[in-house]
Amino acid sequence: MTNITIQDIANEAGVSKATVSRVLNNSQAVDPITRNRIQTIIEKRHFVPSATARNLSKRTSDTIGFVVPEIDNPFFGDILRGVIEIIDANNLTLICCNTDDNMDKDLKALEMLKEQRVRGLLYTPAIDYSTEEEKKRLGKILKEMQTPVVLMDRRISLADVGGVYFDDYHGMYNATKALIEHGHTKIAIINASLDRVLARDRRDGYMAALKDAGIEPDPRYNLEGNYRMTQAYELSKKLLAMEDRPTAVITCNNRTSLGFYKALRERGEKTPRDIALIGLDRIEELDVMGYEMNYIERDAKELGKRAIEMLINRMAFPGKAVRDVILDTHVKIYKI
Amino acid sequence: MTNITIQDIANEAGVSKATVSRVLNNSQAVDPITRNRIQTIIEKRHFVPSATARNLSKRTSDTIGFVVPEIDNPFFGDILRGVIEIIDANNLTLICCNTDDNMDKDLKALEMLKEQRVRGLLYTPAIDYSTEEEKKRLGKILKEMQTPVVLMDRRISLADVGGVYFDDYHGMYNATKALIEHGHTKIAIINASLDRVLARDRRDGYMAALKDAGIEPDPRYNLEGNYRMTQAYELSKKLLAMEDRPTAVITCNNRTSLGFYKALRERGEKTPRDIALIGLDRIEELDVMGYEMNYIERDAKELGKRAIEMLINRMAFPGKAVRDVILDTHVKIYKI
DNA sequence: GTAACCCATGTAACCGGTTTCAATAAACAT
DNA sequence: ATGTTTATTGAAACCGGTTACATGGGTTAC
Structure with missing residues (x-):
């Protein structure tokens, strides 16, 4: 009932388990005849050595x-x-x-x-x-x-x-720049928590692009979330309801993009007609469907x-x- | 440099490793004072016992x-x-x-x-x-x-x-039935290989619904694929190009649905205007986007x-x- | 013929835990 | 005071492999 061990193989082959181990690992010369005998038995018995024992012994x-x-x-x-x-x-x-x-x-x-x-x-x-x-x-x-x-x-x-x-810094920089080149100046970013380096990188890229274009950043457009769709949805809802709302939005992952879309759709609006969006990460399903979401591509x-x-x-x-x-x-x- | 072991703890506590093991496993009474001493050392040293050794010893x-x-x-x-x-x-x-x-x-x-x-x-x-x-x-x-x-x-x-x-049998049965109730009689199914029980179940459900409605099944509408988008795409392309093509399609997983959509979109057609679709499995992204794909829901x-x-x-x-x-x-x- | 060497293999210790059994001391009963 | 029980702990074997070292037979060199 229990698992077959290296000792069982050794017994059956009439050798010591050291020799069987050597065959298993090709670690030392073994007489071809012995090797063959052992290998035959291993296969016949479907012996698979225990990784647990090996790991313990090898300390790795x-x-x-x-x-x-x-x-x-x-x-x-x-x-x-x-x-x-x-x-x-x-x-x-x-x-x-x-x-x-x-x-x-x-x-x-x-x-x-x-x-x-x-x-x-x-x-x-x-x-x-x-x-x-x-x-x-x-x-x-x-x-x-x-x-x-x-x-x-x-x-x-x-x-x-x-x-x-x-390189999210340049991802954000280029996305922001692309929006600016299309005439946008009121650009929001739905980011993750700025406690984290990555989110700060993204914000920096975004800010740098604004600065290079001589646009004064609006702190109200600089949103902090947590990568989740639900929170992005809430943030987007507020953002879209602002009286001086942005004309373009950049998100910080696939879930955030969906959250934004959800909020947008609830208002009966859509991109790019009512507001522009560049999402972070391609969403394969949308692309296949021909739904044209702009995105910053990252090869996960x-x-x-x-x-x-x-x-x-x-x-x-x-x-x-x-x-x-x-x-x-x-x-x-x-x-x- | 190497990992700290139960023996190290035992040495430091002035007990045998058996006692440390008993503390770790709560397996036998240990004098509260000793236990405390050992536990303190374990925490101080951040000792985490090796699962490898434990597994080998316990043979599990x-x-x-x-x-x-x-x-x-x-x-x-x-x-x-x-x-x-x-x-x-x-x-x-x-x-x-x-x-x-x-x-x-x-x-x-x-x-x-x-x-x-x-x-x-x-x-x-x-x-x-x-x-x-x-x-x-x-x-x-x-x-x-x-x-x-x-x-x-x-x-x-x-x-x-x-x-x-x-219960893919009833999933398919109900999907097929729904299509029939909406007036469809030429219904195709993009299935997986019929070598497999699951695919046969689905075909059976589909066939049963047709039979119950007195519709003669058309073998040309009974497609066999491999769950992949690319193949579903190829199959769909042919299917859609048939001169007597079906008016409705049922797929067998999320990838197949996307493959079908891709083929459909290339023809400039869409659902449900040009052909009806019921996909197997919800595609979250589409749902969030308000893209109304009918589907057979399964809670993975x-x-x-x-x-x-x-x-x-x-x-x-x-x-x-x-x-x-x-x-x-x-x-x-x-x-x- | 003997020393030197090589090849194939065995012996035994070890990896880091668990667990059975025995030992000792303290507590209890009589 | 003595025998019995109980609580706590240690010694040692074991899990299933790996590997350093020892052994012994067969070759080769001289």
Whole structure:
């Protein structure tokens, strides 16, 4: 009933388990005849060695942790897809965690992954931490994991932690610029919390474009949300109801775009007739349907690939200096 | 540099590692004073015991395998989300695999999960196996895993394997019926491969509705695909170009719906003006945008929850008879 | 013929936990 | 005071692999 072990194979082959282990790992010369005999038995018995025992013995594992805030968001789904492709190609194993953008769940997930002794960590931190203390705690836990960490999409400044990010600064800059070139001056941005570097980058790109065009930014157009559709919807509702409302809007992820659209639609309005929109991230379904949403394109699958590649590299060369990867973005305009 | 172990804690506390283990597991009475001392040290040192060692010693694990064909498809993303919620609540660990609907990758993933000695398996088999031999091989591997298996969404008849499925028969029946009631008689179905039970169920539901209405089915309207957008697109293109083409179409998943729309749009046509459509599965983005696609609703997240719940139950009561769960579907019609 | 070497394999310790069993001391009963 | 029970803890084996080191037979060199 119980699982067959290396000892069972050794017994049946009349050798010691060391020899079987050598066959399994191709680690030392084994007499071809013996090797053959052992391999035959292994196949006949469908013996698969226990990764648990191997990991314990080797004091390592081939397991990678993957922690993101919203696994059912296509953005992270695409990232995950990219990650898994490389994972498969390298015979690694992926443990997935979802945090709902809730730092408590982040910490719980990291704890669990430490317990699992993962070899590396791919991580998009929750948006909701704020205090310096929480940040410190996070940094400490990451350090304690004794394992390379690669951040995805969202940056936190921590020593020794690499990351793959999008160039949201220029994404926002170019999107804003495109709107300005089409005559817009009252441009709103539905951003995430400015506590976070990424959101500040986006705001900076947006501000820089305004400044370069000599447009005075209106603080009322500078919205802070949390990446969720519901909140973007609420913010948009207010925004659209303003008497001096903007003529163009930029969002900060796919959910925010949808939230904006929902609010807009409720008013019986639409883009670009009543207001212009440039969304952050393509929404595949809309594109296929021929629904022409302008967007800042970011290749999430590519980000996933680059992140896991960086992680594997860091696993291979632990000492090597960390260098972030910044991925380009492209502004795709149908009609403003 | 290396990880701190139970022995380190024991040394520092001046006790044996057995006692530390007892504290960790609350498994036996330990003098409150000793317990306190040990716990303090554990916290001070941020000791997290190795799951690997524990698993080896206990000859079990808290790890669940999750194998699906297309992790970046929102349908599976939703399932995954449901699964993870329950996983978290039960302090389990989830290993994710993607198969691209390719049975070779299925087998490779299952092998890997066996190696990891997972406690249970959530599995949506690839669509592309066909021969009896392959099916046998799959059954054998699943049996060899010595672990409960719960199938998700796609059924294969194997002894001792439970599953959670949607009632696609009635979904299709009701969708077809709705179309008929709106006057359609030439109704096409873009299905998956009829090698599979699920696709046959759907065809049966569709056929039954036609029969109940006294409509002779047209074999040319009975399309077989592979769940992918590209193929649905090709099939739809041909279908729409037929001279005696159907007046209504039913698809078999979200990708198929999009493929159909793409083909339709290329012809400058749209629903429901030129042809009626009922898609299988809601497409959230379209719904939010107010794009009124009729659909057969299936709650994928709920399926995920039910599947992992069933799995946990089977882990707890290994002997218990297997009983499948069939989830209802609802036809949502905007305009036909 | 013997020393030096190589090849194939076995022995045993080890990884970091859990668990059974035994030991000791304190508490209790008589 | 002595025997019995109970509470707390330690010693040691075990889980299923890996690996450093030892062993022994067969070659080769001289």
